[in-house]
Amino acid sequence: MSSLLVRDVMSTGVVTVAPDLGYKQIVDLLIEFGVSAAPVVDDHRRVLGVVSEADLLHKVEFNGADVHARLFERRRLRLAKEKASGETAAALMTAPAVTVKATATLTEAAQLMEHRNVKRLPVVDDDGNLVGIVSRRDLLRRYLRTDDAIRGDVIESVLRGIMWIDPIEVDVTVVDGHVTLTGRIDRRSSAQIAVRLIRGLDGVVGVTDDALAWGFDDTTTRLSHTFDA
Structure with a gap:
């Protein structure tokens, strides 16, 4: 990255x-x-x-x-x-x-x-x-990098390299350093991590992930235990 x-x-x-x-x-x-x-x-x-x-x-x-x-x-x-x-x-x-x-x-x-x-x-x-x-x-x-270079980093370094996410599942567009993510990721936590990593890339001004969906919200999972009296 x-x-x-x-x-x-x-x-x-x-x-x-x-x-x-x-x-x-x-x-x-x-x-x-x-x-x-x-x-x-x-x-x-x-x-x-x-x-x-x-x-x-x-x-x-x-x-x-x-x-x-x-x-x-x-x-x-x-x-x-x-x-x-x-x-x-x-x-x-x-x-x-x-x-x-x-x-x-x-x-x-x-x-x-x-x-x-x-x-x-x-x-x-x-x-x-x-x-x-x-x-x-x-x-x-750091903000003088081209949109194409930033998009390449998002796909190869973050999605494919770190998150092991198939780029086919997520569409990445970059305009004037602003990254927009659309598509679907298996878990909400994975989407949050990906966004944080992308924000840290050189040249990235901001990230929009409003249209990025996930299959399972694992951030609200609670473990419950039942004990017999």
């Missing part, structure tokens, strides 16, 4: 910066390559942090102001002022970086982005070395 991983959708041509790169050089680099952030890596391509436009804007925000943090200031404001006085990527970056393994699923990457409130993730291998970067836009690529 097809399941895209981060390595399948990530960008490998990553713009990176060295820890000692200066503020002006970082700004020029982001503008030149049209990116809003870049991983900060050491000589072994281990990710130390990420420097973004937001990190760089702190210097503009506090330009001309006293950047010395005060004890009663909130932590976020103190960090912002500290970054405003920074001159290199090491001082400006957000660290530690939120990274994702190349072997992670797109769902795992999306959940990580949502939980940590980031728009992109540096992708690392098992040794923690940078191998790519994945953005929110990259995660949407």
Whole structure:
């Protein structure tokens, strides 16, 4: 059953910066390559942090102001002022970086982005070395699969491969990623399992099974025991 991983959708041509790169050089680099952030890596391509436009804007925000943090200031404001006085990527970056393994699923990457409130993730291998970067836009690529490819997955991977259901018994149509199932399956539980599996396929936007019937509703079966007094 097809399941895209981060390595399948990530960008490998990553713009990176060295820890000692200066503020002006970082700004020029982001503008030149049209990116809003870049991983900060050491000589072994281990990710130390990420420097973004937001990190760089702190210097503009506090330009001309006293950047010395005060004890009663909130932590976020103190960090912002500290970054405003920074001159290199090491001082400006957000660290530690939120990274994702190349072997992670797109769902795992999306959940990580949502939980940590980031728009992109540096992708690392098992040794923690940078191998790519994945953005929110990259995660949407799972929905770019053709209807024919999705239909093939439904029939071969789910119905025939996992459920052992003869495709002749169930008609599958796919339009713009939406799967419609019609026909008859022996048990209601089998129909429910098939629908859940299909919803998890890459490219599937939704599943309609209103016209899918079953011969036996085994989800309401109750075992009763009679005991003699």
